[in-house]
Amino acid sequence: MSTQLWRADELLRGLTVKRIRTRVGRTELVRVRRGVYADQPCDDEDELRALMLCLPDEAVLTRQTAARRYGFGVLRENLVHIQLPAAVPKPRLPGVAVHHSVLPVRPVVVRGLPCVPAARCAVDLARTVKRLDALPVLDVALRAGAVTPDELSAEVFAHRALRGVRQARELVPLADGRAECRQESQLRLILIDGRLPVPEPQLWVYDRDGIPRYRLDLGYPKRRIGIEYDGVSHLSRDHLRYDRERVNWLDASGWRMRYFTDRDLYQRPAHVVATIRAALS
Template sequence: MSTQLWRVDELMRDLTVKRIRARLDRAELLRVRRGVYGDQPCGEEDELRALMLCLPDEAMLTRHSAAQRYGFGVLREDLVHVQLPATVPRPRLPGLVVHHSVLPAQPVVVRGLPCVPAARCAVDLARTVRRLDALPVLDAAIRSGAVGPDELLAEAAAHRRLRGVRQARDLVPLADGRAECRQESQLRLILLDGRLPAPEPQLWVHDGDGIPRYRLDRGYRKRRIGIEYDGVSHLGRDQLRYDRERMNWLDVNGWRMRYFTDRDLYSRPAHIVATIRAALS
């Protein structure tokens, strides 16, 4: 059950200051934030609701915070991001990042809290985070079902003259909801930036009877080249056994697999491009 929250001005409509203090002494009321009280200990969601009660009525969750609620929060962020019109003074509260916006937006209520529209959220992130993180946001936004490619294109067009909009406009046409994790999107972007052909995502390999046998993260079907990212999920013993069986079957059936790790993605992307270019040659 969620915590019932009240601003102090709401409590004072029915209670005197003395009665409010008495309820606090008896733990019938608990202070959640300055000026906001609840009827029981708060969880993370209740604390977010309490923070929103401290903000102007025009406040909407945006960027990382809205993306998390929409289901495409692939970038970790502990701070709460809200958007306010440029004419509204900027509140200064711990854990809060305020973004003034010159573009109007109608709030969308997502799990009880107002958010900027999903397309606005995705494009704002895509134009302000680093390029390697921007495409994963756009891919995840489409995969979540919160927004479609046409909506992203229209939103990117509306952001003209804003900081970073060129990056967002360049990446929106590349967005593909078939990517299943941030690293898959980053790997694809590295290949595209290296002027290599776009690999097919979530590529199924069939056996001699035409039955799907294994699915590859990415690959080039005609050249029988598979590309995969190896993360921590591949370190378990059972997963290792499965991977070896799968690797041997693919090798016997003429597939050349290329595997990459976080070191390749974040420290030596040129190695990825050179490896795949050599395989394609």
């Protein structure tokens, strides 16, 4: 059964303040946040719906919050991101980040709540977050089917006078929906920013019979150079056995593999570039 929510002013049409407090004390009503009540304990989705009841009618979900609803929420944080027209005063609510926008928006209802359109959400993030985090957003937005390359390009043009649009304009042509995780996208961007050829994401390697044998995170097929990101999933015993068998087969097939970790990505990107440049040369 879905949770029923009411604003306090709606309840006061039929109940007194004292009666509301009595029902809360008996758990017949649940106070979700100031001025909003529910008929039962709430989950995260209900609490988000309750928050929207506290906001101006023009409020829509945006940025990280909207991205999660569209399926490309690779940037996690606890704040709820709301967009309002520039003329509407910003409400002050705990846990809420309010963004004013001068661009008009036609909200899209996603799972019952109004959001900025997916392309608008992706480009807003691409122009406002760190460059290394921006490309993963665009990649996953494409992979999730929430946007198309043409929609991203059109949205960048609409943002042409806004802060950070240069970064978004540079990254949108590089976006590739084949990337399967945030770190793969970041590794690809480090190589591109290092002025190396663009590696192919999720590259299949075939055996002599033309059967796909293994898939690499990134690679240069003509040079038979493969590039992999090793995350925590590679630490299990079963995965280690699989990796060793895979590495031996690739080596015997003439592939030169290079592996990188989170330390390489976030602390020494120059080492990543130098390693791959040496392999290519």
